[in-house]
Amino acid sequence: MSIVFAILIFSTSSLFAITAKEIIEKSEQIVQGDTQISLNNITIKTRRWTRTMKMKSHMDRKGKKSFAEIYEPKKDAGNRFLLLDKRMWHYVPKLQQTVKISPSMMLQSWMGSDFTNDDIVKESSIVNDYTHKLLEDETIDGFECHKVELVPKPDAAVVWGKIMYFARRDDLLPVRKEYYNEHNVLKKYMIFSNFREMHDRTIPTLYKMQTVGKKDRHTLMEISAAKFDVSIPDNVFTLQNLKRK
Amino acid sequence: MNTQNIISKLAWRNVWRNKRRTLLTLLTIMVGSAMIIFMNSIAKGGHEQMIEDAVALNTGHIQIHEKGFWENQTIDYAFQPRPDLLKYLDTSPHVTGYAERVISGGLLSFGDNTRGVLIQGISPGREPQVTDLCKKILPGGRFLISEDAAHTIIGKTLAKNINAKVGDSIAVISQGFDGSIAAERFSIVGIFESGSPEYDREMMLIPLSQADETFTMMGYVHSLLVRIDEASNSDEVKHDLIAIASHQKVQLEVMGWDELMPELIQFIMMDDVSGYIFIFILFMIVAFGVLNTIQMSVFERTREFGVMLSIGTRPGQISGMILIESVFISVLGIMMGAALGYCISLYFQINPIDYSAYADEIALWGISTTVYPAKITSLNIIVTSMLTLGLALLFSMFPARRAAKLNPIEAIRKL
Numbered sequence: 001m002s003i004v005f006a007i008l009i010f011s012t013s014s015l016f017a018i019t020a021k022e023i024i025e026k027s028e029q030i031v032q033g034d035t036q037i038s039l040n041n042i043t044i045k046t047r048r049w050t051r052t053m054k055m056k057s058h059m060d061r062k063g064k065k066s067f068a069e070i071y072e073p074k075k076d077a078g079n080r081f082l083l084l085d086k087r088m089w090h091y092v093p094k095l096q097q098t099v100k101i102s103p104s105m106m107l108q109s110w111m112g113s114d115f116t117n118d119d120i121v122k123e124s125s126i127v128n129d130y131t132h133k134l135l136e137d138e139t140i141d142g143f144e145c146h147k148v149e150l151v152p153k154p155d156a157a158v159v160w161g162k163i164m165y166f167a168r169r170d171d172l173l174p175v176r177k178e179y180y181n182e183h184n185v186l187k188k189y190m191i192f193s194n195f196r197e198m199h200d201r202t203i204p205t206l207y208k209m210q211t212v213g214k215k216d217r218h219t220l221m222e223i224s225a226a227k228f229d230v231s232i233p234d235n236v237f238t239l240q241n242l243k244r245k
Numbered sequence: 246m247n248t249q250n251i252i253s254k255l256a257w258r259n260v261w262r263n264k265r266r267t268l269l270t271l272l273t274i275m276v277g278s279a280m281i282i283f284m285n286s287i288a289k290g291g292h293e294q295m296i297e298d299a300v301a302l303n304t305g306h307i308q309i310h311e312k313g314f315w316e317n318q319t320i321d322y323a324f325q326p327r328p329d330l331l332k333y334l335d336t337s338p339h340v341t342g343y344a345e346r347v348i349s350g351g352l353l354s355f356g357d358n359t360r361g362v363l364i365q366g367i368s369p370g371r372e373p374q375v376t377d378l379c380k381k382i383l384p385g386g387r388f389l390i391s392e393d394a395a396h397t398i399i400g401k402t403l404a405k406n407i408n409a410k411v412g413d414s415i416a417v418i419s420q421g422f423d424g425s426i427a428a429e430r431f432s433i434v435g436i437f438e439s440g441s442p443e444y445d446r447e448m449m450l451i452p453l454s455q456a457d458e459t460f461t462m463m464g465y466v467h468s469l470l471v472r473i474d475e476a477s478n479s480d481e482v483k484h485d486l487i488a489i490a491s492h493q494k495v496q497l498e499v500m501g502w503d504e505l506m507p508e509l510i511q512f513i514m515m516d517d518v519s520g521y522i523f524i525f526i527l528f529m530i531v532a533f534g535v536l537n538t539i540q541m542s543v544f545e546r547t548r549e550f551g552v553m554l555s556i557g558t559r560p561g562q563i564s565g566m567i568l569i570e571s572v573f574i575s576v577l578g579i580m581m582g583a584a585l586g587y588c589i590s591l592y593f594q595i596n597p598i599d600y601s602a603y604a605d606e607i608a609l610w611g612i613s614t615t616v617y618p619a620k621i622t623s624l625n626i627i628v629t630s631m632l633t634l635g636l637a638l639l640f641s642m643f644p645a646r647r648a649a650k651l652n653p654i655e656a657i658r659k660l
Contacts, residue, residue, distance in 0.1 A: 044424060048321045051424040075425045094428045095416045099354045105361075112420045 020132035020148045027167045027174050028127060031203050032061050033228035043220040044113045053111070058232050065237040068120065081120065082242045088117060091242045098243055107159050114188060114209040114219040126163065129156035140175045141193065143168045160187075173204055186212050198226040252562055256569035263542065267574060270538040274578025275585055277531035278633045281524050282586025282626055283619070287593060288520050290620035292513045294597075296476045296502060298614045301377040302439055303448075304505050305344075305470030306479040309486060312496035314467060315505075320349045320422055323465035324495050330469075333489055339478040340471055342374025347456035348467040351419030351427070353449065358407040362399075363447045364417065366456020369393065375472040378437055378450070386411045386435025393452045398435040400445035409433060417449075421461040429459040476502070531633055536640040539571055543644040550648050551656025560649035567648055571641035572634075579630040587626065593619035 018026075036059040043052045054072035059065075069080045078093030088101040106118040130150035138147045150163040161182035166175045177190040188211045192204035207221040235241060260267055300306050309330070314322035326345065334343045347366030352359055369389040373379045379388040382398065389398060397415070409415060413433050421427040431451060439445055456462065471486070473479045483501050490497040503510040543550075550563055597618035600607060604615050 046321055046424070048422075049424055073425075079426055090418070092416070092418055092426065092428045094426075095418075095430055097354065097416050097430075099352060099359055099416070099418055100357070102359060105352070105359075111426065112424055 018146075020134040020146075021127070023134070023146050023148050023167050023172055024130075024132055024150070024165060025127050027165070027172045028061075030171070030173060030201060032059060033201075034062050035060050035230060035232050036226060036228055037230060037232065038226035039224045041220075041222040041224055042111075042113065043222070044111070045218055045220075046112070047216045058236050060232060060237065063237075067236050067241065080242050082237065082239065084237060089239065089242055096243075098239070103157075114211045114214075114217065115221070119209070126150055126165070129153060129158050130163065137169065138166060140166050141191075143175050145169060145175055146172070171202065173202065175204075188212055194222075198223065199228050201228065248562065252566045253569055256566045257573060259542070259546075259566070260570050260573050266538055266541070270534060270574055271578045271581065273534035274531055274575060274633060274637070275581040277527050277534070278579050278582030278629055279586035279589060281527050281629045281633075282583065283589045283593070284520060284524060284527075285625045285629065286586075286590040286619040286621050287598070287617060288516065289622065289625070290594065290597075291614070291617040292516070293476055293620060294617060295509065295513070295614045299506055299509050300472070300476070300502050302441060303376055303378060303444060304502055305375050306473040306476065306502050307471040307483050307486065308500050308505060309469040309471070309490065310467060310498050310500070312498045315498065315500060318350075320420060320460065320467070323347075323422060323462065323467050324497060325465055326469050327493055329492070330486070330489055333485065334469075334471060337482060337485070339473050339475075339482050341474050342371065342472045344368050344371035344375045344470050345453060345466040346468040346470060347453060347460060347462055349419055349427075349456075349460055351417050353403075353407065354416040354418065355407040355409050355413065360403065360407060361447070362403065362417070362449050364419065364456070365448065365450050366453040366460075367450050368453045375470045378439060381437045381439050382435045383438055386433075386437075388435060389450060389452050391452075393434070394455050395429060395431050395451075396434045396455075397431040397449050397451045398437055399433060399449040400447065401436055401438045402442065402446040403449065404433070404436045406446070411436060417459075419460065421459075422463065422465060423461045425461060427460045429455070528632065528636055532636040532640045535571060535575060535637040536643070538574070539567065539641045540644045542570070543567060543648050547648075547651065547656050547659045550651050551653045551659070554651060554653040554656065560651075563651075564642075564645040564649035567645040568638065568641055571638055571645075575634045575637040578637075579633050582633070583626050583630050586629070587621060590619040590621045593617075594621060 036057075038057055038059075040055045040057060041052055042055060043050065052072075053070050053076055055068050055070050057066065057068035059067075064083075064085045066083045067080070070076045070078070078091075080091040082089045082091075086103060088106065089098050090101055091098045101117055107116050109115070110117045110120045130152050133149045133151070135147040135149055138145055145166040145168055148165040148167070150165060152158045152160065159181075160179050161184060162180040164176075164178040164180070166177070167173060168175055173195060174192045176192065178186055179188050179190075181187050188209060191208045191210070192206070193208070194204060194206035195202055196205045198205065203223070203226070205223040207223075209219045209221075211217070309326070311322045311324040334340050345368060347364075349364050351362055351364050353362045367389065369391050373388075382388050383401065386398065389396060399409070399415075404410065407415070411433050414430055415433065416430050417428065419427045431449075437445070437450075439448075451459075453466075457464065471482065473482055479501055483499055486499045490499055553563065554560065597616045599616050601615045607615060
């Protein structure tokens with residue numbers, strides 16, 4: 001009798017078990033929201049110097065649009081970045097000129113950091129461009145996490161051979177993200193920490209991107225303020241806004 | 246008369262008993278060794294020219310960077326050359342010039358075109374001492390001058406790709422030494438055709454002073470280029486520089502052209518190997534030619550040797566005589582060969598081989614040299630001559646020994 005119960009319980013619990021794709025979907029949903037307006041401090045530490053830039057960014061995840069502007073330090077203030085679907089532009093105030101960043105440049109380092117242009121505007125979708133597989137749970141930084149293996153779909157235009165995504169079991173917030181190349185070698189990883197409440201939810205507020213093999217450098221992104229699911233006017237995501245004086 | 250003298254005299258007379266055969270053999274040795282000498286000199290001259298051309302194009306014979314620059318190729322590997330380094334470069338007799346450079350990658354924007362470029366900040370005054378790019382400006386433009394500021398010269402292919410010409414203004418965006426955004430507008434004052442497809446497609450040159458400002462270099466540079474009077478001296482200078490650099494706090498790397506352009510030295514090595522194979526074949530032909538002659542003459546004189554042996558000539562004297570015959574022929578041959586080889590090489594030293602018509606095919610190998618001079622070295626002539634002589638003697642030992650071992654009675658009966 002108890003065996004039957006046990007079998008029933010196990011089978012029903014599998015009905016409620018979360019799928020790998022759902023973990024990723026929900027995780028992204030929480031961290032980015034449908035729209036997001038945030039103030040970020042990006043600190044780049046290299047061999048020679050450490051530099052912090054302050055940026056304000058608007059993101060419309062569903063519409064695949066994002067707009068970011070650096071407002072500190074003065075030297076770099078006024079540099080703006082616009083992404084519409086797969087096209088990206090950078091406005092340079094010193095030249096009063098806009099540079100279109102071609103898709104081939106999306107994977108180049110953004111402003112000398114460990115993030116790529118692609119990372120900054122969160123262009124590629126890890127929900128849609130990858131297949132997801134749930135692996136054994138792991139404990140990362142003291143949190144018990146789901147471990148999801150993401151492998152790109154054959155026709156997806158992504159550079160990574162594999163991504164490992166670690167999301168907390170209780171709230172599905174990401175703790176760690178590992179990026180592997182097509183030869184299964186770990187190239188860089190991102191650590192999410194400083195879980196705090198921002199606006200209407202708890203999110204990791206400190207992102208650290210570390211390139212493997214480059215011990216003397218890393219990049220930090222700290223979210224100092226964020227608002228989620230606030231409606232953003234369409235004219236924010238336009239070239240006119242990019243080039244405004 | 247002492248025996249040695251008799252043997253030598255006999256040998257000399259024997260050599261000229263069959264004039265035609267001896268002359269043909271001399272011809273074989275002469276042409277063979279001359280060809281080998283010529284091949285060596287054209288290879289050496291050609292390779293040196295290739296090195297010179299490659300070095301003069303953009304690299305210089307030696308470059309000094311902060312350690313790690315070459316491997317990482319990022320803007321933050323820069324240094325400030327110290328006085329003791331500069332003093333050595335100023336005073337060394339082998340150094341014909343040196344220049345500093347700021348190097349960075351960046352994005353070039355002109356109209357709708359955006360291209361990745363390699364930006365080199367050069368010193369307009371010093372650079373012509375180190376590279377020849379200043380001579381490769383297309384008509385309608387000019388090289389950079391010290392008064393220039395936000396001016397640039399770009400490669401021919403790059404200009405074509407972005408549809409720009411002299412007088413146009415291009416925008417460049419990159420990252421500064423301090424991490425800030427580096428952005429500047431430059432006016433094109435000249436377009437160059439370097440001969441290297443890579444440089445023509447990717448390179449733009451700006452004044453060093455402007456690069457210092459645009460990239461916030463604060464006096465740091467990425468590379469110190471050194472030009473040497475002759476490629477063969479560059480190793481010596483390199484060792485001196487490494488010694489000086491080791492006293493500096495900042496770790497520097499001193500790289501020779503072979504490390505800067507490994508594909509060039511690999512090509513030269515490959516070319517050398519195929520040359521060695523060919524030269525080996527030539528040596529074999531000459532040696533077998535001598536062997537053939539000696540063998541024939543020994544065979545013809547079997548009876549004669551038999552008689553000589555039977556009247557008391559020692560076998561050692563027979564083989565000695567044959568070897569001396571070989572020595573006479575070979576020495577005459579290599580002397581004539583050295584003279585001929587020298588003359589041919591001299592001709593091509595003054596009138597280098599011109600492959601200009603094949604410039605495109607040569608460019609496929611990444612080489613821009615189309616004019617190949619010969620270079621004569623005494624080492625080449627001496628070694629070739631000695632090797633020829635040595636091989637001829639070696640091969641001659643076989644028939645010589647066989648002659649010595651003849652049984653006199655059988656020998657007389659033979660023919």
